[in-house]
Amino acid sequence: MPLSETPLDTDRLSLILFGAAAFQYLNAACELGLLELLHEHGPLPAEEIRARLGLAERAADILLLGCTTLGLTVKDGTRYRRAELIDALDRDGAWQKIKDTVAFEQHIAYPGQADFTESLRTNTNAGLRRIAGTHPDLYHRFSDHPSLEAVFYRYMRSWSELANAHLVDALDLSRAEQLLDCGGGDAVNAVLLARAHPQLHVTVLEIPASAPLTEARIAEAALGDRVTVAPCDMFSEDFPAGMDVVLFAHQLVIWTPEENTALLRKARTALRPGGRVVIFNSMSHDNGDGPLVAALDSVYFAALPAEGGMIYPWRLHEKCLREAGFGAIRRIPVPGWTPHGIIVATKEP
Numbered sequence: 001m002p003l004s005e006t007p008l009d010t011d012r013l014s015l016i017l018f019g020a021a022a023f024q025y026l027n028a029a030c031e032l033g034l035l036e037l038l039h040e041h042g043p044l045p046a047e048e049i050r051a052r053l054g055l056a057e058r059a060a061d062i063l064l065l066g067c068t069t070l071g072l073t074v075k076d077g078t079r080y081r082r083a084e085l086i087d088a089l090d091r092d093g094a095w096q097k098i099k100d101t102v103a104f105e106q107h108i109a110y111p112g113q114a115d116f117t118e119s120l121r122t123n124t125n126a127g128l129r130r131i132a133g134t135h136p137d138l139y140h141r142f143s144d145h146p147s148l149e150a151v152f153y154r155y156m157r158s159w160s161e162l163a164n165a166h167l168v169d170a171l172d173l174s175r176a177e178q179l180l181d182c183g184g185g186d187a188v189n190a191v192l193l194a195r196a197h198p199q200l201h202v203t204v205l206e207i208p209a210s211a212p213l214t215e216a217r218i219a220e221a222a223l224g225d226r227v228t229v230a231p232c233d234m235f236s237e238d239f240p241a242g243m244d245v246v247l248f249a250h251q252l253v254i255w256t257p258e259e260n261t262a263l264l265r266k267a268r269t270a271l272r273p274g275g276r277v278v279i280f281n282s283m284s285h286d287n288g289d290g291p292l293v294a295a296l297d298s299v300y301f302a303a304l305p306a307e308g309g310m311i312y313p314w315r316l317h318e319k320c321l322r323e324a325g326f327g328a329i330r331r332i333p334v335p336g337w338t339p340h341g342i343i344v345a346t347k348e349p
Helices: 010-017 019-032 034-041 046-053 057-070 084-091 095-113 116-122 126-130 138-144 146-161 165-170 188-196 211-220 257-270 292-303 314-323
Strands: 073-076 079-082 178-182 201-206 227-231 243-249 271-282 327-333 340-346
Touching (some): 010 019, 019 034, 057 073, 079 084, 116 126, 138 146, 165 340, 178 188, 188 201, 211 227, 243 257, 257 271
Parallel strands (some): 178 201, 178 243
16 A cells, blocks of 8 residues: 555654654664674674674664664564565665665765755755855766765666666667767666667766766776767757667756756757657656655755756656657656656657
């Protein structure tokens, strides 16, 4: 049953009321290495946990109280073990991706989310003031904060990898030769698609300050002959022409609907007749009742990145596509606990 259909009880109200504290237990468990310790050594008593983590008795008691109450750890007799879900995520290779997300929330999202109410009141990204700089969006400010930039791109890579295998499954790129990846970050999606389709050449559009990181990732993947970077401001510069596919991955959640429509019009101009635009990011339900992660993630987009954005419903992306002149719009839901989705639309002759 969706959470929106479940009556509010005092336990859930308490978790909402003290939600920041609940997250801090998860962050501490990750940063202190508690969950890795229990994975490596199996169930351990409190005395051994605090000795191995180098914690005082009171500190260890607090950590284990919170982690066990929240279900991150389970106490069997006198010993503590990891939750079964964390073991399963580790087996699937997803746990490190969760840890990268925790670091992003701790060091980037949480400071700015303190200004969420002000952001709603003024309809601007008021939380950006927590990140020193003068540029009106977060991503241009990262060049002055290399440690935060590294945290962010690790998170974006991990968040993409939780669902981007579905891009390979959902998109028939067997006849595509030129793909434009708009705001492609460290080329996580470009590299995946190029490896899956040997005939494909991918151009990654990225802001000039981040382009060197993109180039380094492409070099690591040994794909420099088919994946290239084009430093570009997407709003003020033209897109390269002659494309078969234009991909917006985790981009159209940042900007306003009007800005998204403008970007989609530029994508349509860049496409050959019959070419396709692909939107890949988190989606919210059309009726506004979830999913939960989409609602929670929208706090970040309201408070920090730019003066616009949220986890939009499918229907709003489709409206922007129609206004930009696209047809044959198709939804592709992505299975899993993250709210990812894919929309494909065609530039009709």
